[in-house]
Amino acid sequence: MKKVLGLAILANFLASPVLAGETFVLNQWTIQQSRTETNFNIDNVTNSTRTQDYNSSSNNIYIDSKVEAEYNNSKVGGFFKNFTVQNAGGELNGSFYEERTARVWGTINSIMNSYTSTHESSAGIR
Numbered sequence: 001m002k003k004v005l006g007l008a009i010l011a012n013f014l015a016s017p018v019l020a021g022e023t024f025v026l027n028q029w030t031i032q033q034s035r036t037e038t039n040f041n042i043d044n045v046t047n048s049t050r051t052q053d054y055n056s057s058s059n060n061i062y063i064d065s066k067v068e069a070e071y072n073n074s075k076v077g078g079f080f081k082n083f084t085v086q087n088a089g090g091e092l093n094g095s096f097y098e099e100r101t102a103r104v105w106g107t108i109n110s111i112m113n114s115y116t117s118t119h120e121s122s123a124g125i126r
Helices: 002-015
Strands: 023-072 075-125
Touching: none
Parallel strands: none
Antiparallel strands: 023 075
16 A cells, blocks of 8 residues: 555656746647538528408589579578589499419528637746
8 A cells, every 4th residue: 555655646746747946938829720611502482362352432522603692672692593513423443362472592602711820828937
């Protein structure tokens, strides 16, 4: 048991490269480069349907005439003379139906290049 403990302590001192008062310098460069290529195929179909019913109507009455004053026993009154009544109207009815299909297809190709360069340096005494 004493031999194992002694060897463990001796191995600990030999494996540790740092001694008190040792100077060190670290100068480390890291360069990375990557390239990513993407081929993305799409095929999209959109179907839509629209139905529309509509109804519109109008009716107008026009009265053309002259208003004349009438005197009867010192009283004044009015009456229409030569009048015309015009009646006009219109109506619109209908429906609308639409079916649409839209398709988008193709390939999207993309290339991404990335380049990274880092430098780390330090110095000191351990």
